[in-house]
Amino acid sequence: MTPIVFGGCFGWLHPAAGNRGVVLCAAHGYEELCVHRQWGALAERLAAAGMPTLRFDYRGTGDSAGHDEEPQRLRAWIDSVHAAVRWMREQVGVSEVALVGLRLGGAIATLAAKELGDIDMLALLAPTISGRGYTREMKALAAFSPMPENAPAPQSPDDIEAGGFVLTAETVEALKRVDLRQLDGRPAQRVLLLTPADGPFEKRLAQHLREQGAEVEAGPFDGFEEFICEVHYGQRTPEAAFATLTAWLRCGAPAAAVAHEPRPIVRLELLEGAETPTFFGDEARLFGICCEPRPEVADRAAPAVIFINTGHHRHIGANRMAVTLSRRLAAHGITSMRIDIAGLGDSPAWQGRPENKLYDKAACGDVRAAMDCLEAQGHRECVLIGLCSGAYVSFYTAVQDTRVISQVMINLQRFIWREGESLTVATRTARTQVRDLGNEVTGALRRPDILLRLLKGRRREWSIVWGMARRMTDLVRARFGRTTHTLFGVEGEVARSFRLLSQLGTDTLLVYCEGDPGLVELEVHNLHRDGNRIAGLDRVAVEMIDGADHTLTMRWAREHLAGIIEAHLVSRRRPAALPAPSTPRAANWKAVEAA
Known part of the structure; x- marks a missing residue:
C-alpha cells in the first residue's frame, strides 16, 4: 500500500x-x-x-x-x-x-x-x-459515557462531544x-x-x-x-x-494488464508546517507521520517529540489528540513524529508477535527505531509522550535509551504487566484498597451464576478471579514495601528505574486525571506525592487534571493537557542548538517525498 x-x-x-x-x-x-x-x-x-x-x-x-x-x-x-x-x-x-x-x-x-x-x-x-x-445516537453516546461527577458542563450546549470528537452546532x-x-x-x-x-x-x-x-x-x-x-x-x-x-x-469488473501505481504527492502542507508519511524500522516496515515546522520557525535546539499509540488506536491518538498536539508543537518550532508500533494502526506485526498487543516491552524497539529515524534527520534528543499503554512503552524505552531526555506519561494504568493479563481483567481489578477487592471477590462468589461458570471452568471468570488475587498481592506487597523501604531503605523495581532515570538526567512528567484508577500505581510502587513532585525524586513531577476522564474525551481537558505539555517542553529547551553529529547513526527509514 x-x-x-x-x-x-x-x-x-x-x-x-x-x-x-x-x-x-x-x-x-x-x-x-x-x-x-x-x-x-x-x-x-x-x-x-x-x-x-x-x-x-x-x-x-x-x-x-x-x-x-x-x-x-x-x-x-x-x-x-x-x-x-x-x-x-x-x-x-x-x-x-x-x-x-x-x-x-x-x-x-x-x-x-x-x-x-x-x-x-x-x-x-x-x-x-x-x-x-445519527445526531440522537451521538447525543446518547455523550450522555451515557462515564464522566467524573465534578466534570464541568460542555463548552457549548448545542455542540455534541461524543467519544472524544466534536460535532459543532x-x-x-x-x-x-x-x-x-x-x-x-x-x-x-x-x-x-x-x-x-x-x-x-x-x-x-x-x-x-x-x-x-x-x-x-x-x-x-x-x-x-x-x-x-x-x-x-x-x-x-x-x-x-x-x-x-x-x-x-x-462481479463484472473490467480487468487491466498491470497494476498502475502512480507517483503521488504525499507531503501535506499545513499552516503550521508540513507532514510527511515515514517508514522506519527493519525493512522500513513500521509507519509514522513526521510533522515538521516551517523553516523560519524551526527550533533545531529543541528535542523532537514522539507520540506513542494509545491502546489499540492508530497514530492519530485517542480523540485525534496526537494530531492536534503535533501541529500545535510545529507552530512552536518543534518537530514531532506520531508512530504506529508493530501490530497497531498501519504498521504490520512482526513475525512471532501478535497484532493488537498492548503493554509489550518488545514495542520499545519500535520506538527506538523511530528515534533512529529522527536522529538521522539531526534530532539527537527525544521526548516521549504516551497515554495509558503508550505511557508504559514510554517508561521502558526511556530506561533503555539515553536519547530520551524527557517523557510525559498520561494516566498510566500499570508499571508492571504480567504475561497473559488482559485489559478487561486489568480494568476490573483497578482498585485502590485491598478491602475493595476483597468485597468484590466475596460478592461475586455469592452469586450462583458466577459460581456455576467457575465450576464449569469458564476461562474469562477464572482470569478475573486470578487477576483480583494478583492485584491484592500487589497491594499487600506495597504496604510491606513501604515498611521495608522506611526501615531498611529497600526500593522496588519501578522506584529504582525512576532513580536511574533521574541520575541519567531524564525528566518525567506524570499526568493523571483526578480519580483515575492508575493513581493506585504510585502507592503500589512507593512513589509518594509531595505536592507536584514525587518525594525523593527531583526529576519526577506530577500534574493533576480535575474533572476529566481517562482518555480526556472533553475539549477543555485536552486543551488543559496541551497547555501542560507545551509548558513542559518549553522548560526543556536548550539555550543553543546542539552540534550535529559528525557521523550520523545509520537508520532504516525513508520519508516518502513529493513526486
Whole structure:
C-alpha cells in the first residue's frame, strides 16, 4: 500500500491490476477509530480481488488537514469524496469507480455519488439513513459515557462531544437535513445495502432507491456489533459481510494488464508546517507521520517529540489528540513524529508477535527505531509522550535509551504487566484498597451464576478471579514495601528505574486525571506525592487534571493537557542548538517525498 495526499486529505492506495477502482468512505469519529485496522484489511482484500482501492481521511479528520470545529464540515466531507474519486480516475486511470460507505460514511458516499452522477456502484454498510437519527445516537453516546461527577458542563450546549470528537452546532444542523429516504434521483446504477437490522427504515430506503431507478441488492450485515467496537471488547472481522461485499464489487469488473501505481504527492502542507508519511524500522516496515515546522520557525535546539499509540488506536491518538498536539508543537518550532508500533494502526506485526498487543516491552524497539529515524534527520534528543499503554512503552524505552531526555506519561494504568493479563481483567481489578477487592471477590462468589461458570471452568471468570488475587498481592506487597523501604531503605523495581532515570538526567512528567484508577500505581510502587513532585525524586513531577476522564474525551481537558505539555517542553529547551553529529547513526527509514 502507498500513502498519498490529495486535496488536503491523507489516504492509502492499495494497488491492483483492475479497471474498477473502489473508494472506501469511512465511518466518523470514535467508530472510525475503533475499526481503522479492519478497514485497512478490507482494502487489502478488495485489492487482492483485483480492484485498486483507496481509503482516506475526510478533511478535518485523521491525518488530513483541518479540524472538526471548522465550518461546513458536511460539505467538506462530501468534497473529500469528490476529490478521492477524481484522484482515482486521473492518477490510477480506472474506468469505473465504486463507493463503499460505512455508517455516516454511507450517507456521505450517497450524497457525493448523487452529486457526481458517474458512480457505477454504491455499497452501503450499516449506513446512517437519517442524519437526525445519527445526531440522537451521538447525543446518547455523550450522555451515557462515564464522566467524573465534578466534570464541568460542555463548552457549548448545542455542540455534541461524543467519544472524544466534536460535532459543532452547525454540523449537527447540517446532518439533521440528511435523509437518504428523500433522495431525489439515484446515486448509482447498482446499490448494495447491508444492514444489521431489517427494520422499516432499511426497507423504506431500499424501496426508495429502487423507485429512483437503482438496482438494489439488500442483505444482512451479520456481526456488525462485534465489528464496530474496541478490540479489547472482542472485536471480530465480519467475514460474511466482507465476502458478500467483495463478490458483489468484483462481479463484472473490467480487468487491466498491470497494476498502475502512480507517483503521488504525499507531503501535506499545513499552516503550521508540513507532514510527511515515514517508514522506519527493519525493512522500513513500521509507519509514522513526521510533522515538521516551517523553516523560519524551526527550533533545531529543541528535542523532537514522539507520540506513542494509545491502546489499540492508530497514530492519530485517542480523540485525534496526537494530531492536534503535533501541529500545535510545529507552530512552536518543534518537530514531532506520531508512530504506529508493530501490530497497531498501519504498521504490520512482526513475525512471532501478535497484532493488537498492548503493554509489550518488545514495542520499545519500535520506538527506538523511530528515534533512529529522527536522529538521522539531526534530532539527537527525544521526548516521549504516551497515554495509558503508550505511557508504559514510554517508561521502558526511556530506561533503555539515553536519547530520551524527557517523557510525559498520561494516566498510566500499570508499571508492571504480567504475561497473559488482559485489559478487561486489568480494568476490573483497578482498585485502590485491598478491602475493595476483597468485597468484590466475596460478592461475586455469592452469586450462583458466577459460581456455576467457575465450576464449569469458564476461562474469562477464572482470569478475573486470578487477576483480583494478583492485584491484592500487589497491594499487600506495597504496604510491606513501604515498611521495608522506611526501615531498611529497600526500593522496588519501578522506584529504582525512576532513580536511574533521574541520575541519567531524564525528566518525567506524570499526568493523571483526578480519580483515575492508575493513581493506585504510585502507592503500589512507593512513589509518594509531595505536592507536584514525587518525594525523593527531583526529576519526577506530577500534574493533576480535575474533572476529566481517562482518555480526556472533553475539549477543555485536552486543551488543559496541551497547555501542560507545551509548558513542559518549553522548560526543556536548550539555550543553543546542539552540534550535529559528525557521523550520523545509520537508520532504516525513508520519508516518502513529493513526486
